[in-house]
Amino acid sequence: MFRKKKNKFFEILIEWMLRLSGSATTIIILLISIFLFTEGWGLFKSSTVEKGYVLCINKENKIKNLTPEQIKEIFDGNITSWKEVGGDDIPIEPMRMDEVIGMFSEEEIGSDFEHLPERLSDVTAEHKGILGFFPEQFIDIKFKGKVLPAETISPKDYFGGKEWFPTATPAAQFGILPLLLGTLWVSLGAILLALPFGLAVAIYLAELANPTVRKILKPVIELLAGIPSVVYGFFGLIVIVPMIRNVFNLPVGETALAGSIVLAIMALPTIITVAEDSMRNTPLAMKESSLALGATHWQTIYHVIIPYASSGIMAAVVLGIGRAIGETMAVLMVTGNAAVIPHTFTEPVRTIPATIAAELGEASVGSVQYQALFMLGAILFILTLIISIWAEVIRKEPHAE
């Protein structure tokens, strides 16, 4: 009697523990995604110009505002006249703090920078074409120039921008279009390469291989999934990158194609395992009736097994894409990480995970770059979420007749 009661108590306890771990996992995942979004959302409230600094112009200058792109082009010396940004035909004189300090002696500025506001004011008044990039705290009420109004980073610039210069001063460029397209491009290439191979191996394992070969081959393929991605990346950099450069006679071997090949190898175990499992789930009765009707083995595979397993195969493909999109280290080492919009597979690309991995460690916490990287993380999260849901939906579809 007592024993029975004790057993029941344990059963309830275990049940509750299982329930608890289930909900704890859900809550943790929810908290992580909330964290991602809250850290990233601040981006659209941040100023386009570096924190603590302002852009100043001469009083007579009619310019009202400048886009981050224009600011960068001016300081890079690619835009040289105010006319090009809608002002008068005067050459632009971009000026940074250090240059102004270099113009004066230490006494003129003061040991505690106490005369600096005056100097900045004078310089701005004297130079008609000036575009000054000065610390906000040295701009006082007596400042004889105009301060350009601070603008916040717009979602349009972020999602539609074509340039990624997260540490450029005065205005960093956060255009994620090259990164997003780079990620999708590399993943697309990976899946195009991995699908035929993966499917072939899956069919071979499920139908053609004899049991001994299958017993050895399957664990070996699953072992591929256990190799650290850095090792794949290293292999890619030393072997695949020079190979691609020689085969296609390219100036540079670090290309989207190199990333796609490495990712294809990495996605193979997922594709093979899931596709093979679903093929082996084909009821024996269906296979046998097909053979009994006089169909050859290949006809049975093509007309019975593959249609039956089609939803499983699709799920394998989608899971493979998911694996490819989120992969970081291997891609970081072989794609060259150039933030340009890709047009062919033989160009360098930069992916979202590689960008986050390379930059987050050194970005100062809470800075605009930090927020921009978290926003990238959120975008990646949404991408893989869509893919996972897609895979779930496909897997639950009824089997083909």
Next chain:
Amino acid sequence: MKRILFSLAMVAMISSMSMAQKIKGSDTVLPLSQHEAETYMKKNPSARVTVTGGGSGIGLAALIEGTTDIAMASRKIKFDEKMKMQNGGKTVKEIKIAQDALSVVVNKTNKVSKLTREQLEGIFTGKIKNWKEVGGANMPIIAYSRETTSGTYEFFKEHVMKNKNYKSGILSMPATGAIIQSVSQTPGAIGYVGMAYVTKDVKDISVSYDGGKTYVEPTVANATSGKYPVVRPLFYYYEGKSEAKVKPFINFVLSAEGQKIVQTTGYLPIK
């Protein structure tokens, strides 16, 4: 007896605690500081020095917050960092402890062996696209840089490119070793690495900072004598008030023995 022992232990603990100092910052300076700290602690068993990396910016931020005694930096303190120290009522002291020279490297098959600063600026900003424009073969230039957050990236941009931005198609590599590997296997490649990292798989380039009048080879001798221009100083920053605490260690780093460690770590001594 027990009591005496106990109080002795207490005294020893307190004195060792007062000697403990934290060093934080640049990953470039990190291996050097670690070697220095090891030797220093061997010589002074009572001293405790803990060294951690994270980057120049992180080290200086820690110094501003007062969570580290010495900040290591591979760049000069920025104007706004200095302002933050001043606003907190602190004075910041700067000590140059070593130098690091950057070598510009190309593939071994490349005929070009010298470039001016202006040409380097053109190559890395994307205005010069082919090697034939700088006296080489007709082959596109593939420029490699470090990642945007690295101190080396910033130094090269400020010093060689006069604050212009890199071209957007620049290939950025996560580590120095990866740059060497890529340059060694790509005929049209150009990149920059710390002088200590140059291997025989790549070729280093003589650089001119006076418009092509004199080209200087990147050798240790030229860099130490100041002839080679692409040299960056490595710094320790500390707060004026904690001078007494950090001085013994800094003096050791600046001593002949400490500077010898600088050399064996692959950097240039300051004397």
